[in-house]
Amino acid sequence: MPELPEVEAIRRQVRRVVMGGRIHKAMVRRRDVVRDRSNHRKGRLFTKDLGRGQVVDSVERRGKQLLVGFSDGGGMVVRLGMSGRITLEDGSKRNPVVAHQHLVWMVESPRPSQSPIRMSFIDPRRFGGVYLFGSVEDCRERLLTGLGPEATSIPGTRLHERLGRTRRMVKAALLDQSVLAGVGNIYADEALHSAGVHPERAGQSISLVEAEKLAVAIRSTLKRAIQAGGSTLRDHVLPDGSPGAFVGEHRVYGRGGKPCLACGKELEMLQIASRSSIFCPRCQR
Numbered sequence: 001m002p003e004l005p006e007v008e009a010i011r012r013q014v015r016r017v018v019m020g021g022r023i024h025k026a027m028v029r030r031r032d033v034v035r036d037r038s039n040h041r042k043g044r045l046f047t048k049d050l051g052r053g054q055v056v057d058s059v060e061r062r063g064k065q066l067l068v069g070f071s072d073g074g075g076m077v078v079r080l081g082m083s084g085r086i087t088l089e090d091g092s093k094r095n096p097v098v099a100h101q102h103l104v105w106m107v108e109s110p111r112p113s114q115s116p117i118r119m120s121f122i123d124p125r126r127f128g129g130v131y132l133f134g135s136v137e138d139c140r141e142r143l144l145t146g147l148g149p150e151a152t153s154i155p156g157t158r159l160h161e162r163l164g165r166t167r168r169m170v171k172a173a174l175l176d177q178s179v180l181a182g183v184g185n186i187y188a189d190e191a192l193h194s195a196g197v198h199p200e201r202a203g204q205s206i207s208l209v210e211a212e213k214l215a216v217a218i219r220s221t222l223k224r225a226i227q228a229g230g231s232t233l234r235d236h237v238l239p240d241g242s243p244g245a246f247v248g249e250h251r252v253y254g255r256g257g258k259p260c261l262a263c264g265k266e267l268e269m270l271q272i273a274s275r276s277s278i279f280c281p282r283c284q285r
């Protein structure tokens with residue numbers, strides 16, 4: 001499942017390649033992956049709402065969502081779900097047959113005399129989707145409501161205040177996008193281990209000092225993962241086809257039963273919020 005660093009790595013590549021380019025064609029292979037501006041996934045879809053004729057004006061990220069803005073003020077929110085990805089290819093070459101290529105945009109390169117770009121949205125499991133909006137306000141009020149503060153810049157005091165509102169386990173609270181936007185299973189485990197906080201602790205029990213440590217751990221874990229281009233997990237491929245490189249740096253995620261890299265004790269596994277949590281029973285209190 002793509003997490004924030006993967007989405008940010010994708011955003012940077014998409015931005016570099018298509019920002020400032022004009023979309024001259026948008027093709028819909030599978031209607032129901034798109035929610036139109038009325039939030040419907042059936043019925044007539046206007047390709048101009050998918051950006052046809054518009055210049056790509058912005059490529060942003062909010063939590064784990066990618067936001068592409070068009071020059072007419074409209075745009076789309078891309079949610080990658082479990083298995084979604086964006087590919088960027090040379091549009092002057094024939095489109096190879098790609099399974100689950102639900103949407104395709106042809107974009108004129110913003111750099112003169114370069115080939116057009118073919119951008120595709122591919123999502124085998126279809127938990128993701130593309131959500132169209134008509135204006136920045138429409139996007140904010142309809143598609144981004146209920147998102148907590150950005151995990152990449154969360155101050156410790158703010159995290160302490162958000163966790164203090166809940167008796168749920170801290171791991172479950174960190175995964176809740178309304179508490180904090182952008183932390184998923186991998187980086188929650190990594191940050192809790194790095195901060196020495198047990199995943200089963202109640203959110204309310206986390207002291208300000210612990211919240212400060214946890215906030216530092218969240219920000220630095222995400223930052224390092226972004227720099228590495230995200231984790232190489234099944235399905236994570238950057239738009240140019242290269243894999244991310246963070247997996248070699250996971251200290252707890254995927255290492256249940258192996259020795260803790262800090263103290264040597266065997267890492268344990270728990271189910272929290274129906275996700276597996278790996279932690280060190282000695283380092284995390």
Ligand SMILES: [Zn+2]
Pocket residue numbers: 260261262263264265280281282283284
């Ligand atoms: Zn340990």
